[in-house]
Amino acid sequence: MKVVVLTGAGISAESGLSTFRDSGGLWEGHDPMQVATPEAYADDPGLVQRFYDARRAALDTVEPNAAHHALARLEEALGDDLLVVTQNVDDLHERAGSRRVHHIHGRLRSAWCRACGVRHEWDGPLADTPPCPACGARALRPDIVWFGEIPYGMDLVEQALWECDLFVSIGTSGLVYPAAAFVHWARGATLELNLEPSAGATDFAESRQGPASELVPAWVD
Numbered sequence: 001m002k003v004v005v006l007t008g009a010g011i012s013a014e015s016g017l018s019t020f021r022d023s024g025g026l027w028e029g030h031d032p033m034q035v036a037t038p039e040a041y042a043d044d045p046g047l048v049q050r051f052y053d054a055r056r057a058a059l060d061t062v063e064p065n066a067a068h069h070a071l072a073r074l075e076e077a078l079g080d081d082l083l084v085v086t087q088n089v090d091d092l093h094e095r096a097g098s099r100r101v102h103h104i105h106g107r108l109r110s111a112w113c114r115a116c117g118v119r120h121e122w123d124g125p126l127a128d129t130p131p132c133p134a135c136g137a138r139a140l141r142p143d144i145v146w147f148g149e150i151p152y153g154m155d156l157v158e159q160a161l162w163e164c165d166l167f168v169s170i171g172t173s174g175l176v177y178p179a180a181a182f183v184h185w186a187r188g189a190t191l192e193l194n195l196e197p198s199a200g201a202t203d204f205a206e207s208r209q210g211p212a213s214e215l216v217p218a219w220v221d
């Protein structure tokens with residue numbers, strides 16, 4: 001049985017990472033949704049770099065929760081027949097033991113150089129404009145997909161959704177495309193696991209409400 005799981009910020013909420021639209025909070029007085037854009041980066045690169053530097057540093061303070069661990073157990077059972085497609089830029093799936101994880105919106109622990117295009121695993125800050133290890137230019141930006149940019153690996157995702165027997169969406173509001181349309185691309189059965197009905201809840205054959213740390217292990221085990 002081939003399964004594709006889509007995850008969003010809700011799966012990491014119980015690990016202590018804020019979601020985008022539930023946090024209600026501001027970051028240095030700014031709406032996080034306004035900071036995560038190419039326009040914000042063009043206007044004030046230092047501000048955007050600090051936003052991502054803070055989130056990258058926060059990864060060291062959090063751990064995967066029961067939902068991430070349950071998906072890692074599912075991969076042990078299904079092997080290559082499970083693909084986790086995540087909108088999250090954290091590394092909690094990998095740290096829980098998942099291996100087949102595809103980050104469509106990029107990763108906090110990666111940076112790419114706007115001068116030479118090379119990507120680098122990155123753990124430190126970027127706001128102090130360190131040189132690119134490949135070309136030396138001080139042009140590294142977070143390896144994050146902002147609004148108007150093209151998400152990574154859409155061919156791979158489209159193919160997996162076309163071939164899957166089951167598509168499960170976990171902890172996402174269903175407000176951001178193209179991920180919000182995956183339920184329509186999936187050929188198999190569809191299931192949503194979310195704290196509340198998402199914007200696209202009625203497009204799923206079944207929608208269950210509750211915290212991911214309870215719903216996901218209950219579904220997997």
Ligand code: BJW
Binds near residue numbers: 011170
């Ligand atoms: C819990 C829980 C618990 C809480 N347990 N659940 C079609 C129509 C209209 C617009 C567009 C369209 N197509 C494209 C667009 C434009 C745009 C878009 O979607 N705009 C919308 C605002 C309308 N999309 C794009 O620009 C994308 N690019 C694109 O489409 O390129 C064209 C193209 C596509 C395909 C092929 C070729 C070309 C790029 C989108 C980039 C999104 N980037 C961000 C920020 C960067 C990453 C970062 O900084 O971290 O990604 S925005 C932000 O939203 C972030 C997230 O990954 C993304 C989704 O958010 P998510 O994960 O759903 O979080 P929340 O907070 O919204 O929801 C959390 C949910 O969890 C809630 O429902 C809670 O209830 C729940 N929850 N606690 C279970 N304990």
